[in-house]
Structure formats: structure tokens, C-alpha cells
Amino acid sequence: MASKVSVQTSPSSYPSLTKLKMTPMPCSFEVDSFAKSAHSGVFHLLPLGLRVQNKLEALIDKHMESIGASKLSLSSITTEALWRQSGRYSANSELLRINDRRESGFLLSPTHEEEITSLVSGMVQSYKDLPLRLYQIGRKYRDERRPRQGLLRAKEFLMKDLYTFDYSQEHALKTYEQVRQAYNNIFNELKIPYLVADADSGNMGGKLSHEYHFISPKGEDNVWSCNSCSYIANEELVEKRVDEVPTSDPLVFEGISTDRTTKIIIAVPRPTSQEKIQNLTWDNISSFVNLHAAKKAAPDLDTGIETSTLTSLLPKTTQTTHITDRRLSSPQQSPNIDLTPTLPSSPCPRCPSGKLHVQKAIEVAHTFHLGTRYSTPLNALIAVPDSSEKRALQMGCHGIGISRLIGATASLLSTDKGLNWPKVIAPFEVVVVTPPSLSPSTSASTSTSTSSLSSTTSSSSTPSDAERIYDTLTSINIAADTILDDRADKGLGWKLKDADLIGYPVVVVLGRGWRESGVVEVQCRGLGVREEVEGRDVGGFVRGVLGRL
Incomplete structure (x- = not known):
């Protein structure tokens, strides 16, 4: 019989689902069954949280492969010398420094532009080796002065960073648009509304960048958009159409x-x-x-x-x-700039009738066209066609804050009942919930694992009702990622509340209807589904519900 993934009550210290808290928190992902705060701005990811992270990484891997990107793993340690060479080192910055016995000037990397440029400059010599697209998913570090909002602003965080290398600006801009499309595809699969805003590149360098935002009252960024056209910009880059009448006051x-x-x-x-x-x-x-x-x-x-x-x-x-301000001076006297604040209902700079409005948002991703910002100071030069001189590589960097995105998703989709994960990154797509009377014997499901998500095999020769439903949902025809909540010491009502708190997209209940007439109840909060289904039809019905999510 197939191995079952089940929620078991283990005798020791696994992160019990009974500890799941729904008290108001800055980030509702920060609950005992998903992540646990270890220190200020530092978190441990627990089994359910790790499943969410792994699924998000798999989604990102799929779309990185679609643009021909290769995955690698860079060290988390870099050096002050490399950052000084690029011009980004500052003693007052948020870099986390390592004081070793030799005072070697090591840093814990908040980002890897310097390291990847140094690496590629020693490996790529000619335009014939390009384009090159390399990405990693790894931990980053920042000396955050005031960690806050759980995973949204932490000292240690997980990021996907993609670095692209081309030999001409024309090719680099084509690559940039391909990456943007891949990012759109990633966020479209999450099925969470998002905004893509024109952005300022800041100290990353380059003159072209875009931010990806989830609209949220908990966000720290202001995103401006037009109510009539597609204009969207962040706080640093927003413009407005202004009255050009000169003034002398x-x-x-x-x-x-x-x-x-x-x-x-x-x-x-x-x-x-x-x-x-x-x-x-x-x-x-x-x-x-x-x-x-x-x-x-x-x-x-x-x-x-x-x-x-x-x-x-x-x-x-x-x-x-x-x-x-340009309304106080002629173009010959001062740069042609508008220095006045943008206010709600300011005229859109792109269309004749639109008005701007502002929303709080959480930034979850950012794309940058870097040009030669790092390749020039780090001497990443290549031979190019039709020229005897080597030229600096054209670069791009493109990040997704994985831990930040997970926290933002949980925060956005949580309700007073619990979390409500998108299907593509839910810890499990389906949970099968049974009353104690239908649970397999406790002796058959005892596990010595300290994980709350343990794989066990029933020792009984006859599958229980719950196991048969589980086998149907995980069969090759349905292939639903399913967990069986067969805890014999918990009642059905408690388990249903627990399932809502954890946020499984689909809940299959073997309750009174199953005992009396062989029907299960299928629930899906995201679609408002609550329907009784014959046991023999449950696989096809659940597959249809998952297909709509």
C-alpha cells in the first residue's frame, strides 16, 4: 500500500499544529506551524513553511529555465575589497561585517553583483560565450536597524537573484524584456493582483528598473497609478503634469x-x-x-x-x-525639474484626462538593467565583433524576495478564519479530515520522527476509509498533493478549524454523511465551494476544483 503523508501527534517536540496562533500579527505567516522567530529579525522555517518555500522555489525554477537561465550557488561571504572596487562600500551602510581573527574584511552578502561579475570576468572572454544567464536562490543578510513586520523586514532573508550578461546594449534590453515576461508569468501563476511600477535604480546602478508590488495596507512603499491609462510609478519616480505658468512667489x-x-x-x-x-x-x-x-x-x-x-x-x-523648480526659473538657469510633491488627483503625465492615486504596497521583486555599472570597475571585458578593443559586459540583475513574498502572500490572503494559500505554493493542495472513529489505529501510525509532517505506512492489511480517499486523490489520474489528518486524539470540529487556520486550498471531510450514505463534503474557501460528493466521484470533483484555483 502506498505510503501516507499524515499529520500525526508525535510524542516529542515537532511544531504542533495545535500551537497555530491567529492573534493579530504584523505578518500572519509568522505562526508556530510555519516559522518561528529566533532573534530580532531572524527566523527558523518549520516543516509546513519549508514546503511553501520549496514550492515557490520550484515555480521560480520553472520560469527561469524557460529563459535559459542556469542555476548556481554563490558563497554568502564576500569582501570589503570587492565592494570598494565597485564603489558601493560604505562604513555606515547596512552591510553585516565579519570580524575574524585576521581582520580579513569579510562581509555577509546582501546581494551578489560584485561576486558574480568577478566570477564571470574570469570565465567569459568573447561575445561568442554570450548570452549568459545565471541565477541562485540563497540567503542574504542586512544589518537592519529596526527589523519589523516579521519576514517582510528581517536581518536574514531568502532571495532569488538572476544575473544576465550580454555584449551589447541592444541584446541586454531584449534580455531584460524576456526576464520581465518571465516575472509576469511567475506572478500570474500565484493569481494575486500585483502592480509593476517604473522605479529608480538607486545605488544598484543603471537607469532602467521595475518594481513588482502587492497592494497592502501593511506595505512600506507608495505606488502611484493613473485611473485612465497604464502609468504606474513608485514614490521615487512618480511624475505629474504641471501647470507651466511661471511664478515669482x-x-x-x-x-x-x-x-x-x-x-x-x-x-x-x-x-x-x-x-x-x-x-x-x-x-x-x-x-x-x-x-x-x-x-x-x-x-x-x-x-x-x-x-x-x-x-x-x-x-x-x-x-x-x-x-x-522649473516654474520659477528658465531652463538656462536650472535643470528642468518639478520639485513640488505629487498629491492624490494630480494630473497624469502620460494621458490628458487621467488622475493619479496612491496605494500602500509591499515590494516583492525588482528588475534592473545595470549596463556597465559593475563590469567597468571590475574589469569584466570581452572581445566583441567588429572591434579590436574589448568592451565591458552589459549586465542585468533581477531579484525576487522569496521569504518576503511568502510573508506578503500570507498577510494578504489571511482572513479571520486563517491563512488561504494560493494552490501553487500551498503546503498541501488538499487535506482529508476524519473524525477519530475513522482514523487508522494509533499503533499503525506511530512515528518516531520529530517532524510534524511524517511519512508513515499503515501496518493493517485493509486500508481505512480515509486511506482509500487519500489513495484516490493521490492516484496518477488526480495527482493532488494531499495530506491525511488522521490524528485520533482530535475531534472533527477541531480538525476543521485547524485546516482553515493552516490554509489548505481544498478540505475533504469524512463526517456524518460518509457514515450514513457514503458521501464526503468538499470545501474550498477560495471559491466558496461547500458540496457533498459521492465517494466514488470525489477524485474527479476535487480535480475540477483544483483546476479552477
Whole structure:
């Protein structure tokens, strides 16, 4: 008889499903049956959580293979020297440093652009070796100052990072679009609404990037979109259509550079909706100035300084620079930039009638076209056709935050009854729930495993009713990923509540209907299904339900 995957009550310390908590939490994935907090910003993944992670990794592997990407595994340890060479090292950054006995300057990698570029530069010499697409799924580390929201903001996290290498920008941009399509396919399979926003590349480098977001009130990002066209952008890159009528009535703020040597004077038009503005200080500058736009115009602007500190430092500056909104100056006097904040209902920059609205969102993935940002400083050069000189590799990097995506999915799809996993990453697609009277004998299902998801084989020569249903659902014709909840010490009502808490997409119940007339009840919260089905028809019915998920 086939081996059964069953939920058994083991005598020792496996993560009991009875401990599943549904008290309000920042991330509802952070429950005892899935993940357990070990330290601030550090989590252990438990058996059910690992099944979710493994399924998500398998989904990603499938779509990475579709674009010809090869999987590898890079060390989590990198060096300060390599990061200094790329220009990204900073003593004040969120890099986790390793102090060994030789003070070797090792780091725990938050990302692997430097390491992969160094690796490829020693292996690829000619354009004939390209295109090259390499990805890994591994742990990353960040010296997070304030870990929060469970898996959404942690010191240690799991990521998929894909690195692409081409010999020309034209080929690199084609690769970029192929990766974006693969990402769309991944998120489409999850069947969770998502937004793809134009994004700022930040310190990653390059001028082209896109973020993938789940809309959520728990998100830390603001995503702006048009109600009339397809325009979507994040907080750093959002633009609006502005009235080009010049004005000579400015609001003026004085800021300072990060090295404290330069006074930066910022001038923006005075808002027409406010007759009198009081307490105009640096602390409330964000009400009148788009600091992301100001930062682009003056990259060394210290936007986080407090007014009291700023006031004491400004008299000591040795030079002055000006940033002026385009409605206050001619193009010859200042960069053509809009420095005013974008507000809800601002006019869309792409279409004539659309209005912008903002939503809180959780970023779960990001794609970057890097160009030669890393290949040039790290000397990753190749021979190219029609040229005697070697050229720097054209690169792209594309990340998916796996642990972050799992936490965000659980948070988005949880209800007051429990979790509600998408079929493609659910720990199991189907759970078969039985009352104690229909459970196999406890002696036949005893397991010494410390895992809560143990594989056991019944010693009875005659399968129980529950086992026959299990065999039907796992047969080659149905092939449902099924778990049998045959715990003899738990009642049917308790098991049903437990199944809802864990979030199995489909629940098959052998209750009173089975004892009286040989029918099972099939439940699917996601589709609103609750139907009695003849035992002989349960396989086909469940297959149909799973096909709709």
C-alpha cells in the first residue's frame, strides 16, 4: 500500500499544529506551524513553511529555465575589497561585517553583483560565450536597524537573484524584456493582483528598473497609478503634469550636503491653496518639496537631518548651490525639474484626462538593467565583433524576495478564519479530515520522527476509509498533493478549524454523511465551494476544483 503523508501527534517536540496562533500579527505567516522567530529579525522555517518555500522555489525554477537561465550557488561571504572596487562600500551602510581573527574584511552578502561579475570576468572572454544567464536562490543578510513586520523586514532573508550578461546594449534590453515576461508569468501563476511600477535604480546602478508590488495596507512603499491609462510609478519616480505658468512667489528652504560643506537652497512655487504658511522649517519640507526630486538634482543633499542640527551647521558651510523648480526659473538657469510633491488627483503625465492615486504596497521583486555599472570597475571585458578593443559586459540583475513574498502572500490572503494559500505554493493542495472513529489505529501510525509532517505506512492489511480517499486523490489520474489528518486524539470540529487556520486550498471531510450514505463534503474557501460528493466521484470533483484555483 502506498505510503501516507499524515499529520500525526508525535510524542516529542515537532511544531504542533495545535500551537497555530491567529492573534493579530504584523505578518500572519509568522505562526508556530510555519516559522518561528529566533532573534530580532531572524527566523527558523518549520516543516509546513519549508514546503511553501520549496514550492515557490520550484515555480521560480520553472520560469527561469524557460529563459535559459542556469542555476548556481554563490558563497554568502564576500569582501570589503570587492565592494570598494565597485564603489558601493560604505562604513555606515547596512552591510553585516565579519570580524575574524585576521581582520580579513569579510562581509555577509546582501546581494551578489560584485561576486558574480568577478566570477564571470574570469570565465567569459568573447561575445561568442554570450548570452549568459545565471541565477541562485540563497540567503542574504542586512544589518537592519529596526527589523519589523516579521519576514517582510528581517536581518536574514531568502532571495532569488538572476544575473544576465550580454555584449551589447541592444541584446541586454531584449534580455531584460524576456526576464520581465518571465516575472509576469511567475506572478500570474500565484493569481494575486500585483502592480509593476517604473522605479529608480538607486545605488544598484543603471537607469532602467521595475518594481513588482502587492497592494497592502501593511506595505512600506507608495505606488502611484493613473485611473485612465497604464502609468504606474513608485514614490521615487512618480511624475505629474504641471501647470507651466511661471511664478515669482517662491518658498525657500535651506539644506546642507552630507559632507557639511555646502548650503543647498531649494526654491519651489508657493501653494495657491494656503494663504498663510506658518512654521516653515526643514522638518516640514516634505509638505512642500518632493525630496526624491531634490535628491536627484543634488545627490549629496542630506534629507534626513533635523532642523536643530541643520541650524547649527549652516553658518559653517563654505559654498552654496541652488535647486529651483522649473516654474520659477528658465531652463538656462536650472535643470528642468518639478520639485513640488505629487498629491492624490494630480494630473497624469502620460494621458490628458487621467488622475493619479496612491496605494500602500509591499515590494516583492525588482528588475534592473545595470549596463556597465559593475563590469567597468571590475574589469569584466570581452572581445566583441567588429572591434579590436574589448568592451565591458552589459549586465542585468533581477531579484525576487522569496521569504518576503511568502510573508506578503500570507498577510494578504489571511482572513479571520486563517491563512488561504494560493494552490501553487500551498503546503498541501488538499487535506482529508476524519473524525477519530475513522482514523487508522494509533499503533499503525506511530512515528518516531520529530517532524510534524511524517511519512508513515499503515501496518493493517485493509486500508481505512480515509486511506482509500487519500489513495484516490493521490492516484496518477488526480495527482493532488494531499495530506491525511488522521490524528485520533482530535475531534472533527477541531480538525476543521485547524485546516482553515493552516490554509489548505481544498478540505475533504469524512463526517456524518460518509457514515450514513457514503458521501464526503468538499470545501474550498477560495471559491466558496461547500458540496457533498459521492465517494466514488470525489477524485474527479476535487480535480475540477483544483483546476479552477
